[in-house]
Amino acid sequence: MEGKTPGFDIGAGQIPGELHLAAGQEAAAVGVCHHLRDYDTVTAPHRLHHIAIAKGVDLNRMTAEIFGRETGLCSGKGGHMHIFDMDVGFAASEIMTEGCPPAVGAALTAKKRNEDNVAVAYIGEGALDQGAFLESLNFASVHDLPVVFVVEDNDWAISMPKDRITAPRDGSKRADGFDMTGDRVDHDDVVAVYEAAGEAVGRARDGNGPTLLEVQVHRRMCHFMGDPQTYRSKGDQTAHRKRDSIERLAEDLRAFDIGDEELEALRDRGPRSCQGGDRVGPKNNRSPSRRLLTRTCSPTHPRE
Amino acid sequence: MEGKTPGFDIGAGQIPGELHLAAGQEAAAVGVCHHLRDYDTVTAPHRLHHIAIAKGVDLNRMTAEIFGRETGLCSGKGGHMHIFDMDVGFAASEIMTEGCPPAVGAALTAKKRNEDNVAVAYIGEGALDQGAFLESLNFASVHDLPVVFVVEDNDWAISMPKDRITAPRDGSKRADGFDMTGDRVDHDDVVAVYEAAGEAVGRARDGNGPTLLEVQVHRRMCHFMGDPQTYRSKGDQTAHRKRDSIERLAEDLRAFDIGDEELEALRDRGPRSCQGGDRVGPKNNRSPSRRLLTRTCSPTHPRE
Amino acid sequence: MAVPADLDRTMTMSGAMVEVIATEMRADEEMFYMGEDVADCDGIFDSTEGLREEFGRDRIMDVPISETAYIGAAVSAAQEGMRPIAELMFVDFFGVSMDQIYNQMAKNTYMSGASVSVPMVLTAAVGGTYNDAAQHSQALYGTFAHLPGMKVVVPSTAYDAKGLMHNAIRDDDPVVYLFHKRLMGIGWLPAPDGPKTGVPEESYTIPFGSADVKREGADVTVVTLGLHVHRALEAAEDGVDVEVIDLRSLVPFDEETVLESVRKTGKLVVVDEDYRSFGVTGEVISRIVENGLGDLDSVERVAVPDVPIPYSRPMENEIVPDSDDIIDSIHNTNS
Amino acid sequence: MAVPADLDRTMTMSGAMVEVIATEMRADEEMFYMGEDVADCDGIFDSTEGLREEFGRDRIMDVPISETAYIGAAVSAAQEGMRPIAELMFVDFFGVSMDQIYNQMAKNTYMSGASVSVPMVLTAAVGGTYNDAAQHSQALYGTFAHLPGMKVVVPSTAYDAKGLMHNAIRDDDPVVYLFHKRLMGIGWLPAPDGPKTGVPEESYTIPFGSADVKREGADVTVVTLGLHVHRALEAAEDGVDVEVIDLRSLVPFDEETVLESVRKTGKLVVVDEDYRSFGVTGEVISRIVENGLGDLDSVERVAVPDVPIPYSRPMENEIVPDSDDIIDSIHNTNS
Numbered sequence A, B: 001m002e003g004k005t006p007g008f009d010i011g012a013g014q015i016p017g018e019l020h021l022a023a024g025q026e027a028a029a030v031g032v033c034h035h036l037r038d039y040d041t042v043t044a045p046h047r048l049h050h051i052a053i054a055k056g057v058d059l060n061r062m063t064a065e066i067f068g069r070e071t072g073l074c075s076g077k078g079g080h081m082h083i084f085d086m087d088v089g090f091a092a093s094e095i096m097t098e099g100c101p102p103a104v105g106a107a108l109t110a111k112k113r114n115e116d117n118v119a120v121a122y123i124g125e126g127a128l129d130q131g132a133f134l135e136s137l138n139f140a141s142v143h144d145l146p147v148v149f150v151v152e153d154n155d156w157a158i159s160m161p162k163d164r165i166t167a168p169r170d171g172s173k174r175a176d177g178f179d180m181t182g183d184r185v186d187h188d189d190v191v192a193v194y195e196a197a198g199e200a201v202g203r204a205r206d207g208n209g210p211t212l213l214e215v216q217v218h219r220r221m222c223h224f225m226g227d228p229q230t231y232r233s234k235g236d237q238t239a240h241r242k243r244d245s246i247e248r249l250a251e252d253l254r255a256f257d258i259g260d261e262e263l264e265a266l267r268d269r270g271p272r273s274c275q276g277g278d279r280v281g282p283k284n285n286r287s288p289s290r291r292l293l294t295r296t297c298s299p300t301h302p303r304e
Numbered sequence C, D: 001m002a003v004p005a006d007l008d009r010t011m012t013m014s015g016a017m018v019e020v021i022a023t024e025m026r027a028d029e030e031m032f033y034m035g036e037d038v039a040d041c042d043g044i045f046d047s048t049e050g051l052r053e054e055f056g057r058d059r060i061m062d063v064p065i066s067e068t069a070y071i072g073a074a075v076s077a078a079q080e081g082m083r084p085i086a087e088l089m090f091v092d093f094f095g096v097s098m099d100q101i102y103n104q105m106a107k108n109t110y111m112s113g114a115s116v117s118v119p120m121v122l123t124a125a126v127g128g129t130y131n132d133a134a135q136h137s138q139a140l141y142g143t144f145a146h147l148p149g150m151k152v153v154v155p156s157t158a159y160d161a162k163g164l165m166h167n168a169i170r171d172d173d174p175v176v177y178l179f180h181k182r183l184m185g186i187g188w189l190p191a192p193d194g195p196k197t198g199v200p201e202e203s204y205t206i207p208f209g210s211a212d213v214k215r216e217g218a219d220v221t222v223v224t225l226g227l228h229v230h231r232a233l234e235a236a237e238d239g240v241d242v243e244v245i246d247l248r249s250l251v252p253f254d255e256e257t258v259l260e261s262v263r264k265t266g267k268l269v270v271v272d273e274d275y276r277s278f279g280v281t282g283e284v285i286s287r288i289v290e291n292g293l294g295d296l297d298s299v300e301r302v303a304v305p306d307v308p309i310p311y312s313r314p315m316e317n318e319i320v321p322d323s324d325d326i327i328d329s330i331h332n333t334n335s
């Protein structure tokens, strides 16, 4: 076990469980979600918080959920891997590509209702080989549904590099086998993603069918908090950290003569309202039995 | 229920259960299996008997199995949908594309053992959308395995025409999304299939990776014996019956000046040895409890 | 028995189910039905007979043979407020789509802190008795009942099928509605007489968790469901005064009706068509033992032994409990 | 307790498992291991620690995240005579691959009339207690034990893990080997002391279907497995003279050891980490009721209530039985 000293006990502390942080993947979130409206649906996988933020999920209630509080989006039952915020059409789940069929279902619903909603399903590049995703490509294609599949390619599926498990290297080529438009943004750049996603989301919204869009991103951190990353070279870790799209966006903006002060001001306009861990609402410490067992499955869902 | 008068009670008679006959699909079976040796593996779906015959399955014991006899290939436990004859590397199962991962596993085994065995997985065109098949394409491709996926396209998945459920129309295009060679034989002709399959099986045997081969065939009969086919026009039924590849092969041979007598002689050389229903061995009528419950799962499989 | 005896409109079980679906679909444009061969083919088990004619292919939707994709799509359509029914042709196919069923359909409401609901019905055909062998003959009741978040319903008659289907469609939670092929009244798979019952024209619901005493009796309690309700009723003609309880739903489970009967008889025979171990029979017995151990003199379970279903007819007949097996067990509780 | 007390070589449970796999792989070139992150990462739960160094990536194979594909591939590799181990990272993922598991791995031997065998081991991590929420914390013991054709094994100590793993690999049938994450001794998930035991250097097997009396006692029988063996042992320090039985395998099931204990104590508490209904606890109780109803004075079951596992720590703690819950139940059987 030499060298494999994990950061901490993931069953302890304020934020337990497998927390997957998304630093380095912001471009994929912002570049796509900028095209979306509240009533559009996004499904996200285990690495979800950047997407949630970009989709406009309530940050206080998401933070409360991460801390397992009653005031959280899921009353502390879902946790950081299963964030639901139906006000902005966001749902996350942690089994690989489990969100793809539901995204297809949201798109099908839009089509049935003759509305122009779009659905976006995010997955990681490691999930390109999972049946639920592949079946969803066909379903979306044969029904010409308004859905965009976004693959965040961060080179790694936990410890497995892409070419060890997936053929071909360019995941957007999967689309070719399903009569679907495929596209790949080969560099981690929010503007490039924004442009490609504009095409894809627009295509969907205008009723011209689904798209598979792969986007290069970077994994600045370990797979989940506590993962010692013994499988990953220091060089690779540094390279990923260096390719920070936020920093590079700042550089691009500077090239347009936007100064540091202006940049700082821009940063301040971002969502800063979320409260720290201790201020997110009552702890779930009181004997929770009743709340736990009621609503096992049945919120009232009135039928008009 | 007018017009929907089924032939018979499928729970009665000598051959109960959902029997799927394969008349009209012979070219796909013979054209491919002719390239195979006993130690090559074939997995087949619910419509399997033509493939079993072409692969050299013991006809008497298969017939006995169809009649549920003790002497059957599976002692009457498997039945006509689950034929196993390991002497010739044949296994069938009835859940869509369930045989694909095992075919991949047989190919993986060959690669591990450095043997030149090939595995062939048959599916129907209706199964092009099933996860197990799609995952298998990637697994075979990324490991460059000696496996050929053969899609028998008979236009119908029970009552569903291909274009209602699958995109694209040409199933072999699925290969494009998985960095694999795809090919389609667009007409129901045993020689054309033989040639395309020769390429595919040869590619696999020589270590040059997997192939997806789609073959047009015809469904001369109902989906399973008893299915009244109310969903299918008489015209379509007639058209399928007319495109009998055996008859057309005979015509082709006549064009080469092979006379009726010679053709008859050729036919006689085919497997005729299988016995009728009443001669296939003891009925399973004696109280079967002991045999039923022993060998639940445990034949001895000696380890050397 | 809860059926009004004087009804002269008799129906098959499939007929009753289809009537309900049509009625509910007329009332709610947001309802639709997805499955393989449900449009032009009317459902392999007549589960959608005639519906495509009335509602068209957009609402009676044939789908790709991608159970994961379309069941998952149904889950989110339900979350969006639609009311889908998704048909899994044979329950035996659950293995290709279980993740969507149990990790999404069944859990999303709970995981989301009840911020979403999943008002959908998942139907599936269950059961053997026609030699369809190991991959098409299972009941799998226990497999679904064990995993939380789904209601699990099993009708045994046309009358019950109707009331339970109305309830399933109107329920705001996911309901797994398991119908036995042998009871449907399909042309190519003749049903016994039992399931064909009188069925009122008007709509009515049968609440889940209400077991039905299909036959009153004083000596032995037989608890069962689905096809085996009829086999138990047959067995009850053998002399002993048997009470036959049809559970009708496994989740929720009507403990009270069973307990009450056992308090009276002291003898419990549990019969089902699922595998014996870790399934329905064990649960029924344990519920009684937990709450009425003192009332219990003897217990028998009658189920499919723990082997896959064999193909050949004598073998399958040996494996699937018949009325003789039930009679034997009834006698055992008396010895 | 079956462990020789004087062993001074102690190991973690994962260490014991890995040792066995290495030993067996050295002896048999036809063995290989497939799973996600099992090569360079040593297995997420240290289940293959150091093996890639010795055996290389061809035998310690990372696979695509395609559980259906690689588990199905393992099935036929086994049928071809190889001896694969396939790891399903979390048992909670069974839903994406269950068809290959239960319709092929578990049934092929029976369906083929025993003309093939499937000598493979399917390993999977089970259990909660670290707030990994609804999709990563389940035990699902009952789900696997219910479906015929698989042996189902659950070790609770390093000593047992070793003997059961040898037996699993050498078995000619498919074995589902469920290890509890909390017991493995992983750096990022500290284990309690219990599972770290003395482990002999030499190979030995523990036959399936042999429950182990982990603590002898005269007053109450506690039947359990996995993590809850340790919680039951803790509870047994509370005064009442408790006998703790570790089932070690669910299929086959050691009825005799449990019956014998209940004959002595008359009181049965069944504890597990799976959902309460239609699962393990019901089966254990029914087995005893069927064969020893007369010996039974009182029964309690302690399991996860029928809801998905919630994320927040106090909620999960409330749901997963702890030693206090077991103590309460032990006292209940005495009142």
Ligand SMILES: Cc1ncc(C[n+]2csc(CCOP(=O)(O)OP(=O)(O)O)c2C)c(N)n1
Residues within 6 Å of the ligand: A046, A047, A094, A095, A096, A123, A124, A125, A126, A127, A128, A154, A156, A157, A158, A219, A223, D036, D065, D067, D089, D093, D096
């Ligand atoms: C069906 C399934 N198999 C395996 C896992 C375990 N798992 C969680 S994350 C992960 C790697 C995912 O890699 P990728 O899709 O590239 O996403 P990333 O973590 O890189 O964002 C795996 C294998 C899972 N959650 N679901």
Ligand SMILES: Cc1ncc(C[n+]2csc(CCOP(=O)(O)OP(=O)(O)O)c2C)c(N)n1
Residues within 6 Å of the ligand: B046, B047, B094, B095, B096, B123, B124, B125, B126, B127, B128, B154, B156, B157, B158, B219, B223, C036, C065, C067, C089, C093, C096
């Ligand atoms: C996973 C799964 N879903 C559904 C079925 C039911 N089923 C059996 S055959 C069939 C149609 C198959 O069509 P196709 O693959 O084209 O083969 P064909 O019958 O035309 O030979 C279906 C849907 C099944 N066996 N397995």
Ligand SMILES: [Mg+2]
Residues within 6 Å of the ligand: A124, A125, A126, A152, A153, A154, A155, A156, A157, A158
């Ligand atoms: Mg990745």
Ligand SMILES: [Mg+2]
Residues within 6 Å of the ligand: B124, B125, B126, B152, B153, B154, B155, B156, B157, B158
């Ligand atoms: Mg077809």
